[in-house]
Amino acid sequence: MQTLQQHQPAATPFPFQGYPLDCETASLLRGFLLPVFETATGWPELRRRLVAKGYDIAFRDGHMVLINLETRQALCTGTVLGMPLRSLAARLGRPTVIAHRDGATGELA
16 A cells, blocks of 8 residues: 655655555545544644644644654644645645754744
């Protein structure tokens, strides 16, 4: 079975080193979490609702990624879920991100 990571365009590097999602897992996550992204009225509410479901969001190399709270592994980008950072920022405003020391990663303030 091919994974989503294998289907990324060659010109677009994958923004994190995590476990690649297969299409079925990505589809299930999209169905489970997309309503949370679509109905959130602000970044704090989005994060609170994701945490209640066992997930969080972080930022890696300029991309918003979904984090599994149990394993702390990055699962996929918001684009894979159907909600890219650009769309969220247009609706919720720019997120306030606390950068980590490496300068390439960060978390919502």
